[in-house]
Amino acid sequence: MSGTLSTLGVSSLTNVLSGAAGGNLVTGELSRLLGTAALGGVTFDIIDSREAAGRRVARFLFPGRPVEDQKFQDFGTIDQPIRITGYLAGDDYVLRADRMRKVLLKAGRQTLVHPWWGRLKVRVLEPGEIQFSATRIRIAQFQVTLVRDPEPSATGGLLEGITDTLTNLLEQADAIVDDVTLTVQAVLAPLTIPLALSGVVGSLLSQASGFWDSLTESAPQPLQSGMTNARAVLAAGVSAPASNDDTNYADAVTAALAAVPAAAVTSITDPSDKVVAPAQQVTGDAAQTVDAGTVSTILLSAAVQLGAAADTLSNTSTVPAEILTLGVSARALIVSQLLAAWGSLSFVSGADAMVARDQFIAAIDALLSDLENAISAGCSVSLSGLWTSIQSARLALLADCSSQVGRLPRVVAMPLMATVSGWTLAYAVAGDDVTQVQDVFDDLIGRNGIGHPALVGPGSIQVLEQST
Template sequence: MSGTLSTLGLGSFANVLSGAAGGNLVSGELSRLLGTAALGGVTFDIIDSREAAGRRVSRFLFPNRPVEDQKFQDFGTIDQPIRITGYLAGDDYVLRADRMRKVLLKAGRQTLVHPWWGRLKVRVLEPGEIQFSATRLRIAQFQVTLVRDPEPSATGGLLQRITDTLTNLLEQADAIVDDVTLTVQAVLAPLAIPLALSGVVGSFLSQASGVWDALTASAPQPLQTGVLQARAVLAAGVSVPSSNGDTAYADAVTAALAAVPAAAVTAITDPSLSVVAPAQQITGDAAEIVDATTVMALLLSAAVQIGAVADTLSNTSTVPAEALTLGVAARALIVSQMLGAWGGLEFVSGADAVAARDQLIAAIDALKTDLENAASAGSSVSLSGLWGSVQSARMALVADCSSQVGRLPRVVAVPVAATVSGWALAYAVAGDDVSQVQGIFDDLISRNAIGHPALVGPGDIQVLEQST
């Protein structure tokens, strides 16, 4: 299981209004009214929000007395429920709807980031409704009733019960995208973008485009084709608006940064489905495929190089904190897509899974270091939400890897005193189960980088243990 997570997240609703909304909504003036909101860490587009506020007043009327003799008793202020209609839009709208459903089921206080009221502590007052429609593809609509609750609450446990480790990992990765979107919106919030800030954004997008061009130049042909349009979007950059009254500019920057890593993950080929390949993807007698391992290596290199670009920009710019924050955003988007590709990796042994996990953990830890550096540089936006989602994704990755390791065979070291045939060693390891000989042989040749299968050893040879 692999796939692209939300690449547009916020602001994507406006992009699908005309093509997927059926006859209910149209693009144009209405799309500009959409606001950005988040509930429990799940971002969505908000089109309607209603709330009443006032005082708790009881009115007393007396029989056979004129209305002027009425009395009132004031019990103080009261906040009435906030009723919100929101939309979850994008290629991952079903995954986002599932995350929102879990938010609605969660007990206790939650954080609502409201486009007009700001950040509020709320509780879900009534069961919410999530609606799917065949006339609105890639859009889920929901209604929820909330009430303000500013009182402090007790801290819950650090770990929650995880029933599906891979789904939980994908949800945590999607949460990273949401927090990145909010972070970039906060950085690019000024009504008039300063020249220094616009210069940093333009330079960063340009240099990031150069990094991707270099990395994909030697990639398999299907991968080059898959990321071609996304590279063009990034290379084109984002024009700075004369008036920055909404989040369109920030969302365009986020979309440009996310486009290439998301397209790379989308290009992963499922060999079982690739019976017929385009002509340009044929090499000799076989169709070229793009496996998750290739894409993962590409994304790992990109994360390191784009992080270095942000560091260099911060040393020369008059707004170093903003440069580092943009670097954090770009690197976090790449990490989120790596987590999305994790489900497409196939492991022969538990040791292989642990090795791949450690590579991803190193990338996540490097991202956390970047977050700390951006905060230390005096970033004007809060990075605590993004740091929390990155840490949660790290925990989810460890949990999913642990569940896989328990189902995979172990790699054992077999001492070989003299040079022997690889086939003889494979038969010896397989024992009575000859059906495993071919798999053991193939693995020991590749795992130990054996030049000739008849010349194995002497020394310790790594082989797969029998699955039985």
């Protein structure tokens, strides 16, 4: 299970509806009604929100007495339920709907980020309803009834109730995208964007475009083709509006930064799939494929370079905290897509999985270090939500890797006292299962870097432990 995560934030719903209606909803009247909300860490687009509030008053009327003699007893204030209709839009709308379903099933208080009321602590009062429709592709609609609840309550552990480690990892990675969307919107919230802020945004986008071009220069042709449009959007940049009275500018910046890594993950191909490739993608008799390892290497390098670029810009900028926060957001988007690529990686042994895991964990830890630097620089927006989602993704990655390691063969060291043929060693390791000889031989040669298959040893040779 793998795939790119949603990268459009608020603009996702407007883009989908615009295409379905045949009009430009972004510039229409309805676009002004759209707002970003989040429940339990899952962002969604909201159009309708209703709530009643008042006092608990008991009215007493007495028989045979005029109405003027009525009495009232005031029991204090009362908050009535908040009824919300929301939309989950994007390529990952099914995954996002599944996350929302888990939010609706969760007991206890949850955080509601409301576009008008702000951040509230709420409880799900009535069962929510999620709707899919064949006439609305890439959109899921839901209704939920909530009630305000400011009282504290206990929560379970981060890994409580996890049954599918890979799905949980993808959900946590998707939560990073949601929190990045909210973070960028908070940073780019001023009604009039200062020149210094718009300047560093342009510089960050420009530098990001440059190192993506460099990283993909020698990439496989299908990967370059799949990233062409996204790279063009990033290279074009985003112009700051004269009046910043909505989140369109912030969402455009988020989408530009997220589009390239998302396109890279989308370009991953399954070598077992038999497809007819375009002529320019064919080398000799074999069509080029894009493996998850290649994409992961590019994303890991991109995350490092983008973090360094944001740090350099902050040293010369008059708004260092803002550029560091935007750099953290951009790097987090790359890490989220990196985690999405994890599901497409295949490992021969548990040791191989742990090597890849350590590389991914290092990228997450570097991201957390950048986040701490942004806070130390005086970041004016809350990064607690983003910090929590990154930490949760880190734990989810460790959990999924542990489950894979338990199913993969171990790498063991075999001492050789003399030089032997690689084929002889492969037959000895494979034992009675001769169908595994070729795989054992290929792994033996590649893992130990053997130059001549007929001359293996003497010394310690690493081989895969066979199950039989």
